[in-house]
Amino acid sequence: MSVRIVGVEAHLDPYFSWLPPSRASDRRADFFRVFEEAVEYAVREGAHLFLLPGDVFDRVNPRNAALARFASDLVRLRERGVRVFAVPGHHDRPKYARDPSPLRIFHEAGLLKLFDRLDRIEGDYVEVDGLRVWVGGVGYNPYLEPGQDPMAGLPSSEPDADLAVLMTHNTIRGFPAYSPGDPVVDPASIPRWVDLVVAGHLHQHLVRRVGGTTICYVGTAERLSFAEEDQDKGFTVIEAGRDEIRVEQVRTSARPMKTLRVPVPEEGDLTELILGELERAAQATPRDALVRLKLEGAMTLEVHSTYRRSEIVRAGNRIFFGVNLDDGDVEYVGSFEAPHVELETPLKELERVYRERLSSADEEEQAILEEAYRRAREALEEAGGW
Ligand SMILES: [Mn+2]
CATH class of the missing domain: 3.60.21.10 (Metallo-dependent phosphatases)
Incomplete structure (x- = not known):
């Protein structure tokens, strides 16, 4: 029993x-x-x-x-x-x-x-x-x-x-x-x-x-x-x-999953490098697998300019069932620091944009702009955007 x-x-x-x-x-x-x-x-x-x-x-x-x-x-x-x-x-x-x-x-x-x-x-x-x-x-x-x-x-x-x-x-x-x-x-x-x-x-x-x-x-x-x-x-x-x-x-016949770790190089074309890795992986990984490309390390602006996400994902999805491009842990270094921009206060910036648009707007647009400006200013004032 x-x-x-x-x-x-x-x-x-x-x-x-x-x-x-x-x-x-x-x-x-x-x-x-x-x-x-x-x-x-x-x-x-x-x-x-x-x-x-x-x-x-x-x-x-x-x-x-x-x-x-x-x-x-x-x-x-x-x-x-x-x-x-x-x-x-x-x-x-x-x-x-x-x-x-x-x-x-x-x-x-x-x-x-x-x-x-x-x-x-x-x-x-x-x-x-x-x-x-x-x-x-x-x-x-x-x-x-x-x-x-x-x-x-x-x-x-x-x-x-x-x-x-x-x-x-x-x-x-x-x-x-x-x-x-x-x-x-x-x-x-x-x-x-x-x-x-x-x-x-x-x-x-x-x-x-x-x-x-x-x-x-x-x-x-x-x-x-x-x-x-x-x-x-x-x-x-x-x-x-x-x-x-x-x-x-x-x-069960669960779908295979595989992570490929790709260290980001100091120089060279990152997309070409990754496409090469995908081709190599195709020899050892089932084609019906889900593949995660995990980028690791530091990326300079120069290398970033060679990083074409959609091209990589498209190519990966042709080889495998699906490719997940994971760059969440990459550290951005060098000239990635944001350019220095002088900003007025949010309210002054809003007014500047409003005046600029107003000068080239026709009568109907002017009415809409005025209303938009009034509402945006109220919202900013309420939020303390002086
Ligand atoms: Mn659960």
């Missing part, structure tokens, strides 16, 4: 502002493709439970196309008798108002059971293969202070079950920190009767045993950022019986 569980953090419908629109839409499709690999696995292998410990969606307002497709995946699971449970995550619970998560739609439609209360540990019972299983959850709570424990003092009652499975979307102490601003669950505040914690939030698949409790992060099925380029991506499969809990990761 054992319970077969599939768990995954999906991040459906993400934004990719740095990709050209058609590639961004292909990239969004990657996230559904790998999520559906988990759905197909659950159907094929006869999973009993399909657990979604938060960040099902990458945002609080997913597109209708994503909502519709997710609904059809849930219908497929339901038709095959797979029960679906979820908690809201860091990405799919609204932060500034007690608005519902988009997951609430599917809960109301009866396609999944969502545990979204912040004031207690909720749970429900399922009968599986002769076992009485309790499944509960505590999602991400956006109203907590950094370091505060989302589970400390939360009321719960010990379930009358053969197996207790608790979902959460949080950093748990003892696992690598996600962000210093996060609330942190102390393993001691996880109720002792919990046999298995199925967690989201950390994107890496991780498993630990703390006392009698198995804690696993299901991991994301796709790579959300270049920080995850070296992580194996997949979903988590758990076989849980009364006495033994086995956890393994099943890999």
Whole structure:
């Protein structure tokens, strides 16, 4: 007798502002493709439970196309008798108002059971293969202070079950920190009767045993950022019986990501140098990869004049699935210092521009300019721009 569980953090419908629109839409499709690999696995292998410990969606307002497709995946699971449970995550619970998560739609439609209360540990019972299983959850709570424990003092009652499975979307102490601003669950505040914690939030698949409790992060099925380029991506499969809990990761066909570090030269044509690096990388990196060109070091104005971003990105996007040109850490040196400009006070500068324009404006334009000048002056005076 054992319970077969599939768990995954999906991040459906993400934004990719740095990709050209058609590639961004292909990239969004990657996230559904790998999520559906988990759905197909659950159907094929006869999973009993399909657990979604938060960040099902990458945002609080997913597109209708994503909502519709997710609904059809849930219908497929339901038709095959797979029960679906979820908690809201860091990405799919609204932060500034007690608005519902988009997951609430599917809960109301009866396609999944969502545990979204912040004031207690909720749970429900399922009968599986002769076992009485309790499944509960505590999602991400956006109203907590950094370091505060989302589970400390939360009321719960010990379930009358053969197996207790608790979902959460949080950093748990003892696992690598996600962000210093996060609330942190102390393993001691996880109720002792919990046999298995199925967690989201950390994107890496991780498993630990703390006392009698198995804690696993299901991991994301796709790579959300270049920080995850070296992580194996997949979903988590758990076989849980009364006495033994086995956890393994099943890999998905996540898109490869690769960072190429390019030191900025002291002289020469930076664009030519980078294009050469891209050609070289093409020998060793899959063409369907997302590639980040990370420029490092100091850049002079002279070298900067040879830096043609759009040419680099265009060429990179011809070779690879997508190229991200990251010059955020470059230090600009030498004659980059701003030229010295004498400025009047903002109000005087405004008046000067107004008089200049007025002299060449016709009657209709003059009226508009006067009105614009009056409003701009009021705004500046209010802001103290004397
Ligand atoms: Mn996440």
